[in-house]
Amino acid sequence: MLSLNQVSKHYDNKKQRHGKPVRAVHEVTFELRPNEIFALIGESGSGKSTLAEMIVGLQKPTAGSISWSERPSSVQMVFQNPDRSMNPYWKIKDIIAEPLILSKHKKKAALEQASRLAEKVKLPRDILDRYPTECSGGQKQRIAIARALTMSPKLLVADEITSALDPSIEAEIMQLLLSLKHAEGMSILYITHRIETITSFADRVAVMRNGVIEALGMTNDVLLHSTSAYTQALMNACLYGDDKRGAGSLA
Numbered sequence: 443m444l445s446l447n448q449v450s451k452h453y454d455n456k457k458q459r460h461g462k463p464v465r466a467v468h469e470v471t472f473e474l475r476p477n478e479i480f481a482l483i484g485e486s487g488s489g490k491s492t493l494a495e496m497i498v499g500l501q502k503p504t505a506g507s508i509s510w511s512e513r514p515s516s517v518q519m520v521f522q523n524p525d526r527s528m529n530p531y532w533k534i535k536d537i538i539a540e541p542l543i544l545s546k547h548k549k550k551a552a553l554e555q556a557s558r559l560a561e562k563v564k565l566p567r568d569i570l571d572r573y574p575t576e577c578s579g580g581q582k583q584r585i586a587i588a589r590a591l592t593m594s595p596k597l598l599v600a601d602e603i604t605s606a607l608d609p610s611i612e613a614e615i616m617q618l619l620l621s622l623k624h625a626e627g628m629s630i631l632y633i634t635h636r637i638e639t640i641t642s643f644a645d646r647v648a649v650m651r652n653g654v655i656e657a658l659g660m661t662n663d664v665l666l667h668s669t670s671a672y673t674q675a676l677m678n679a680c681l682y683g684d685d686k687r688g689a690g691s692l693a
């Protein structure tokens with residue numbers, strides 16, 4: 443359904459003083475299967491967000507191709523900081539309904555759909571008439587997910603969406619994503635630096651390092667049996683807590 447073929451994103455950084463070229467993503471090739479959770483892990487700066495942004499069309503590759511077999515609106519993205527995509531002066535029901543109204547649905551039907559989706563992502567009923575500042579971080583991520591669901595996505599790209607949340611709230615959001623994968627029949631590209639959370643969550647995992655995919659396969663195979671020293675170091679770093687952001691000094 444989604445296939446990436448030799449996808450690269452290089453920045454020349456010529457306009458910056460002392461700017462050096464960066465190979466944010468370099469010749470990445472993989473396919474995403476229908477109805478799978480695919481985790482993308484790697485240390486900070488390894489290129490995960492750049493790759494995600496190219497997949498949803500927010501950035502153009504400098505080389506290679508990305509092909510998506512479904513309608514364009516069936517790829518949706520949820521970001522780490524939900525506040526950036528929410529108008530603080532709008533009620534939650536209007537925030538969830540916005541994509542429907544933009545795509546010419548009648549307001550009444552859009553609000554009814556927003557209410558159904560709020561229930562689907564297990565938000566309390568009274569939240570619809572509140573404003574974003576009156577919601578918790580976990581609730582805001584549920585709101586962002588509900589809004590993404592208005593477009594009946596076949597692929598949800600989730601970029602560090604639980605990174606700012608407490609572990610117990612993170613676990614609840616991951617549980618929600620698992621149930622949505624089954625109920626909606628969608629795939630999820632899940633970007634995280636918390637590797638310890640993905641073992642019983644992701645079907646497959648890709649490990650990024652300096653813009654390239656260093657390992658890719660079934661989650662347990664990659665995390666437990668990979669011969670890649672970098673992947674092993676990432677695992678050790680998260681198990682023994684010496685660097686929560688990843689392999690750090692292992693460049």
Ligand SMILES: Nc1ncnc2c1ncn2[C@@H]1O[C@H](COP(=O)(O)OP(=O)(O)OP(=O)(O)O)[C@@H](O)[C@H]1O
Pocket residue numbers: 453455464465466484485486487488489490491492493635
């Ligand atoms: N617009 C840009 N211009 C120049 N360089 C950029 C730009 N965006 C990202 N980069 C560089 O590309 C590399 C990959 O960045 P990216 O944000 O994709 O990594 P990441 O793995 O998502 O990191 P993090 O986990 O910290 O979000 C980094 O070296 C970054 O500095």
